[in-house]
Structures are given as structure tokens and as C-alpha cells.
Amino acid sequence: MNQFRYVCPKTIEEALEILKEERANACIAAGCSNLLPKIRDKNLSPKLLIDITNIGELKGISQKKGKICLGPLTTIAELVNSELLFKEYPILHQAAEQFADPVVRNNATIGGNLVTASPAADMAVPLLTLGALIKIEGVRQKREVKLKEFFLGPGKTILQDDEMIVGIEFEQSDINKNGYFVKLGQRKAMAIAIASLALNLKVKQNKIIQIRIAMGSVAPMPIRLTGVEEFLKNKEIKNGLIEEAINKISEEVNPISDIRASEEYRRYISGILFKRALKKIIPY
Amino acid sequence: MPGKEPGVNCRMKKVEIEFTINGKKRSLSVKPNDLLINIIRNDLFLTGSKYGCGIGECGACTVLLNGEPVLSCLTLAATVDGKEITTIEGLAKGNELHPMQIAFLKNAAVQCGFCTPGMILTATALLKENSNPTEDEIRDYMRGNICRCTGYIQIVKAIEECASGRKTS
Numbered sequence: 001m002n003q004f005r006y007v008c009p010k011t012i013e014e015a016l017e018i019l020k021e022e023r024a025n026a027c028i029a030a031g032c033s034n035l036l037p038k039i040r041d042k043n044l045s046p047k048l049l050i051d052i053t054n055i056g057e058l059k060g061i062s063q064k065k066g067k068i069c070l071g072p073l074t075t076i077a078e079l080v081n082s083e084l085l086f087k088e089y090p091i092l093h094q095a096a097e098q099f100a101d102p103v104v105r106n107n108a109t110i111g112g113n114l115v116t117a118s119p120a121a122d123m124a125v126p127l128l129t130l131g132a133l134i135k136i137e138g139v140r141q142k143r144e145v146k147l148k149e150f151f152l153g154p155g156k157t158i159l160q161d162d163e164m165i166v167g168i169e170f171e172q173s174d175i176n177k178n179g180y181f182v183k184l185g186q187r188k189a190m191a192i193a194i195a196s197l198a199l200n201l202k203v204k205q206n207k208i209i210q211i212r213i214a215m216g217s218v219a220p221m222p223i224r225l226t227g228v229e230e231f232l233k234n235k236e237i238k239n240g241l242i243e244e245a246i247n248k249i250s251e252e253v254n255p256i257s258d259i260r261a262s263e264e265y266r267r268y269i270s271g272i273l274f275k276r277a278l279k280k281i282i283p284y
Numbered sequence: 285m286p287g288k289e290p291g292v293n294c295r296m297k298k299v300e301i302e303f304t305i306n307g308k309k310r311s312l313s314v315k316p317n318d319l320l321i322n323i324i325r326n327d328l329f330l331t332g333s334k335y336g337c338g339i340g341e342c343g344a345c346t347v348l349l350n351g352e353p354v355l356s357c358l359t360l361a362a363t364v365d366g367k368e369i370t371t372i373e374g375l376a377k378g379n380e381l382h383p384m385q386i387a388f389l390k391n392a393a394v395q396c397g398f399c400t401p402g403m404i405l406t407a408t409a410l411l412k413e414n415s416n417p418t419e420d421e422i423r424d425y426m427r428g429n430i431c432r433c434t435g436y437i438q439i440v441k442a443i444e445e446c447a448s449g450r451k452t453s
Contacts, residue, residue, distance in 0.1 A: 006316030101428025
């Protein structure tokens with residue numbers, strides 16, 4: 001494995017100062033479950049690893065001012081075990097439960113899952129329908145970005161080389177409490193999604209008041225299906241409408257053929273996943 | 285960045301770490317890119333933990349870090365400073381095997397044995413979280429530990445037996 005130096009800052013400020021000095025030479029390390037295989041395959045050759053796992057402020061799940069805040073160091077295991085998420089935001093619990101396997105989940109972090117920017121990122125998909133906000137800090141500036149504007153392409157995000165994620169937030173709203181996540185993989189364990197779908201919904205007397213749909217593995221990055229969302233908003237749920245929505249989903253996704261599935265199959269299954277998720281939320 | 289050879293400014297300074305492994309305190313000086321599995325096997329000669337896939341797909345290198353199962357091939361040795369590690373060698377008390385080890389032996393849940401240390405450690409972590417798991421829960425929890433002899437039925441039986449033994453005792 002390539003050689004690198006190692007530092008272990010204790011505060012965000014310390015980490016940001018080091019990042020400012022080292023820029024692209026440095027790489028932030030948390031759970032390492034994606035990072036180490038990348039370094040070994042020489043897809044990444046950092047000269048410095050900044051181990052942020054001792055920065056307490058980046059850990060844990062909290063509630064404040066009508067928002068849920070996830071520290072980027074929150075492990076996927078912590079998401080699975082959170083009573084709060086299980087009871088009130090089941091969509092995150094469901095996605096975390098299907099993530100890799102229980103052992104990897106003890107290391108893998110939610111921040112790591114986002115910055116890796118895999119088109120298949122399991123946690124990004126439900127965070128998109130929760131309307132998550134990413135809090136970013138650099139020495140020069142602090143900023144907040146909507147998750148749907150965070151990804152630029154496979155492995156690419158808007159993070160500058162002197163910035164890091166310091167928080168992930170979403171609102172404690174009705175729509176966020178009513179969601180479902182489905183993942184289709186070749187098998188249960190360790191599977192990278194062939195396609196995944198998150199759906200959050202607010203319905204009143206069978207009419208869709210608010211709807212958010214996001215998908216993984218059907219585009220160069222996890223995406224929101226805003227076209228279909230617009231189409232479905234303020235409409236009454238009935239069979240014909242759902243069939244129309246399924247067709248629109250197959251058109252709106254932008255998948256490729258790869259080792260896991262063909263483009264055609266992904267277009268087809270995208271609509272099916274939507275139907276499955278919808279039926280879980282409201283049996284129609 | 286990719287492909288660039290490490291230059292002078294990345295000469296690795298060793299990292300001093302102190303940790304407890306199987307109840308014993310150890311101090312080591314490790315390179316930043318040393319993997320925990322290599323330190324455990326090559327420096328501490330605890331060869332029970334196995335190096336399998338190296339990318340987090342097989343579970344053969346599983347150890348307990350502060351009581352939680354983690355993959356030692358995806359853990360940098362430098363990051364275990366101050367932590368407590370248990371490897372398969374740390375489960376038995378003297379000559380007395382851990383109940384999970386006994387259950388694996390009794391149920392012939394060992395064929396080639398390569399996956400066994402990881403299997404047993406993950407299984408002990410499961411029972412710590414959930415003392416009475418169903419078969420589905422066992423299979424779900426153990427899903428990242430691969431047995432290429434495919435002796436899964438015996439492994440699941442061993443874990444079930446260990447769990448029920450715990451209940452009655």
C-alpha cells in the first residue's frame with residue numbers, strides 16, 4: 001500500500017487548518033471501509049490521512065429546533081440502532097438496515113457514504129427524499145447545501161479540497177415521517193444496489209399533497225425524480241395514475257448497463273420499485 | 285493525484301499506539317499504512333485472525349474492537365490507540381473454551397476453518413446484542429461472514445445452540 005503520513009486532530013478547527021495547508025494532498029479518514037480499498041487499488045494516493053474519528057462534535061444523532069441533526073461520523077450501526085429514527089423516520093432505519101452487513105456498519109459512517117458519492121450510495125437516497133441539508137465548513141467559509149446539489153457525478157461532489165462535512169440535517173415534518181426505502185440487489189449481503197428507491201409522501205383523503213422520490217444506481221449520482229414528483233402532486237391516487245407515473249419514472253431515470261444489470265432492466269425495475277414503495281405506505 | 289509516487293514530503297513518521305489485546309496491554313510503533321490485521325498477525329503472532337479478501341467482503345479478519353465486531357483489514361493500526369481488541373485467541377479462558385467455540389465444535393461448524401475465527405467473533409457479538417435470535421436474525425447478522433465450504437447450516441445451528449444454552453444456564 002502507498003505510503004502516507006497520519007494525523008489525528010481533536011477538533012474541527014484543527015482538522016480544517018491541516019486541510020488548508022495540505023489541500024489535495026490530504027484525505028479525510030473516518031470509517032475507512034471505502035477509503036482503504038481505494039488507496040490499495042491506487043485510485044487514491046493521499047500523502048496525508050486526517051483521521052477525524054476523535055472529533056466528538058462530529059458524532060451522534062440529535063434534535064434541535066424542529067430538525068434532526070446527524071453528525072457525519074455517525075456510523076450506519078448507530079442509525080440502525082436509533083430508536084428515534086426507527087419510530088419517526090423509518091426510511092433512514094430501513095436504508096441503514098440494508099447497508100452492507102452488521103460488521104461493516106460498525107465502521108462505515110454516513111458522512112463517508114455521502115462524500116464517496118457512489119451513484120448507488122444507500123444512505124444518500126433516503127436523505128434526498130428527507131430534503132437533507134449538508135453543512136460544510138472550510139477555514140475560509142461555512143456553507144449549507146441541499147443534498148440534491150451536493151453530487152456532481154460518480155465520486156464527485158461540490159466539496160472543495162479544503163472543506164469537510166460537519167453536519168447533515170433534515171426537518172421533523174410530517175412528510176419526512178412517512179417514507180419507505182426499497183433496494184434491489186443481487187443478494188442480501190454486501191450487495192451494491194441494482195437500483196434503490198426512496199419515497200416520502202403526504203396524503204390527505206387519497207390526494208397527494210407532497211411527494212418526494214429519489215433513486216440510486218439509475219444515474220451518474222443519486223437523484224431526485226422531480227419530473228414525476230411534479231406530475232403526481234395534487235393528484236388523487238388511483239391505478240391509472242400510478243401506471244402513468246411508472247412510465248414517467250422509466251423515462252426520467254438515466255441508467256447505464258453494467259455488471260449488475262442492463263439499462264433496460266433498470267428502467268423497467270425503477271417503476272416497479274416505486275409501486276412497491278407506494279403500496280407499503282398506502283395500500284391502494 | 286493518482287499514480288504519483290510518494291515524494292519526500294510524505295515520508296512516514298511512525299505512530300506510537302497503546303492498546304489492550306486479549307486483556308494484555310501492548311505498546312507498538314506502527315507505520316501509518318499498517319493494517320490492524322497485519323500488526324495482529326505479523327507483530328503479535330496472533331495468527332487466528334485471517335486475511336481474506338482485503339476489501340471488506342468476506343469477514344475472515346473480524347476482530348472485536350471495544351466489544352464491536354470490525355474488519356481488521358479495513359482498520360488502520362494507528363487508529364486503535366487506547367482501544368481494546370479481542371481476537372479469537374482471547375475468547376477461551378485458559379483451557380476452557382468459550383461456549384461459542386464449544387458449540388461450533390459440537391455442531392461440526394468447522395470445515396477448512398479459515399472463516400471460523402471471524403464467524404465465532406461475529407456470532408458472540410450477535411448474542412451480546414440479541415440473546416435469543418431467530419434463524420433469520422442469525423443469518424442476517426452473519427451475512428458478511430462468508431464460508432466457502434458453505435457449511436452455513438451447521439454454523440447457524442451452533443449459534444442457535446449456544447444461544448439456547450445461555451438461556452437455560
